[in-house]
Amino acid sequence: MNTLHQSFSVPFTYDVFFSDRLFESTNPTLLEFLKNRHTEGFRKKLLFVLDEGVTASHPDLLNQIKAYFSRVSIVELVPDLIVIPGGEGSKNDPALVDQLIDAVDRYGIDRHSYIIAVGGGSVLDLVGYVAAISHRGIRHIRIPTTVLSQNDSGIGVKNGVNYKGKKNFLGSFAPPIAVFNDADFLKTLDDRDWRAGISEAIKVALIKDKPFFEWLETQAEKLAARDLDTMQQLIHRCAELHLDHIASGDPFEMGSSRPLDFGHWSAHKLEQLTDFEIRHGEAVAIGIAVDSLYSQRLGWLSETDANRILNLERTLGFPLFHPALDGDGVLKGLDEFREHLGGQLTIMLLKAIGKGVEVHEMDQELIREVIGILKEDEIQPA
CATH class of the missing domain: 3.40.50.1970 (Rossmann fold)
Structure with a gap:
């Protein structure tokens, strides 16, 4: 040969x-x-x-x-x-x-x-x-x-x-x-676009940098009030974490894992289901809420930390439920996410704030339960 x-x-x-x-x-x-x-x-x-x-x-x-x-x-x-x-x-x-x-x-x-x-x-x-x-x-x-x-x-x-x-x-x-x-x-920027980008900072903080998440908590009211200096600090740190990940991981995604897409499997589908009326960052904020509550329901993330995540998003002004989540349409996002990456389904969830963990299957009934909780909270905010 x-x-x-x-x-x-x-x-x-x-x-x-x-x-x-x-x-x-x-x-x-x-x-x-x-x-x-x-x-x-x-x-x-x-x-x-x-x-x-x-x-x-x-x-x-x-x-x-x-x-x-x-x-x-x-x-x-x-x-x-x-x-x-x-x-x-x-x-x-x-x-x-x-x-x-x-x-x-x-x-x-x-x-x-x-x-x-x-x-x-x-x-x-x-x-x-x-x-x-x-x-x-x-x-x-x-x-x-x-x-x-x-x-x-x-x-x-x-x-x-x-x-x-x-x-x-x-x-x-x-x-x-x-x-x-x-x-x-x-x-x-209008208020929606100003806010929408913050969700990606929350995402990367949750899976990689607990001190950054804690900083976001302390600065949430300034960010919601459109303080430019605070936003520039957020952008610089988020960009730094993003670039570090690209350099140290799998930049061209040759595997079936995409850690920086925490909260994205449902977000991508939600964008499509709303004919892209919802901003990407708004969809990601909802996706973060879904996967954070899912992680808590698995017993990995404490109820206190799950509430911290949801409260941060609410302080920043993010709605955490959209009517397009009703029904099973969003669940099709799991198959489309797997197809887009190739290989087996790989989803990033949370073991703790600042610590992500990959899983290869999701319980659809548990997802429906989590969506129901977000819907109820939207009707009757805590």
């Missing part, structure tokens, strides 16, 4: 920059990054794709971007700054993928150019997917504009779009070349 064996590894490195008013003429952060990657005698192109929700909240943004690069000779800003719809609907529209690929072709965006996405997590997912499949990979810069994308989705290595009604059915693992978190964008 004659066999050839191949094995190689490719290092991935990228930085997450924290800044404010990124496109102010006096802010050198983005320009310095581009200068450090400049090739003498060659002007790399920049193709911007922006979330229309962001441009509506920041009506001067397009002009600011054009002015920022008007005095820069090392890169070439293409004349068309593309504005697309934001929110989960953008990931459900195949025409947007075609539109962006057409722009890559029309403006000659090659593998040494940059596609820069400015927006919430859905727009970043979509643009990252286009960057990954065009020319087998174009350099991608993310500028997240929501709490959720700055502390979680925008700093990770995943891209994707929804297909056949399934979340992220088409996608890629393609790290960005850099991420720029601009705190100024957070000021114009």
Whole structure:
């Protein structure tokens, strides 16, 4: 038997920059990054794709971007700054993928150019997917504009779009070349989007960092009152934990485990059942409540700690029940979660605050019981 064996590894490195008013003429952060990657005698192109929700909240943004690069000779800003719809609907529209690929072709965006996405997590997912499949990979810069994308989705290595009604059915693992978190964008978020991203911080604290969870408890009222400095601390710590996990675990999810998706098996299905009317972070908050109570019913998590989790979410303003939880529709999320990851079903639950544990089966009757408790509490709050 004659066999050839191949094995190689490719290092991935990228930085997450924290800044404010990124496109102010006096802010050198983005320009310095581009200068450090400049090739003498060659002007790399920049193709911007922006979330229309962001441009509506920041009506001067397009002009600011054009002015920022008007005095820069090392890169070439293409004349068309593309504005697309934001929110989960953008990931459900195949025409947007075609539109962006057409722009890559029309403006000659090659593998040494940059596609820069400015927006919430859905727009970043979509643009990252286009960057990954065009020319087998174009350099991608993310500028997240929501709490959720700055502390979680925008700093990770995943891209994707929804297909056949399934979340992220088409996608890629393609790290960005850099991420720029601009705190100024957070000021114009509506209350739902401000709150929604906090659920991912609760999630990562519950499975990895008890002191961070305790900090969230002490800062909950400030976060609910939209204190920007406190939110920036939350984003930085959550992003740090997320990046540490990517570096130390299974970044391209080759196994059947996805620890950072605590609370997500039901959240993904809940988004679909509500036709994505519910925000991802809102669905995750409900998913955290479901899996925390489930862990308590198994005898792993104390009743006191389960109540701490639910009380934190309520203090932050999260509803912990949605009518779409009624019936068995959400239970189909277990099979879809297993199918998406491949292999056996793997769900993260809690042994204690700060300590996650993986299980490979869930008792559907116990899930129904937990949902009933959340429904009753919603009708008659404790």
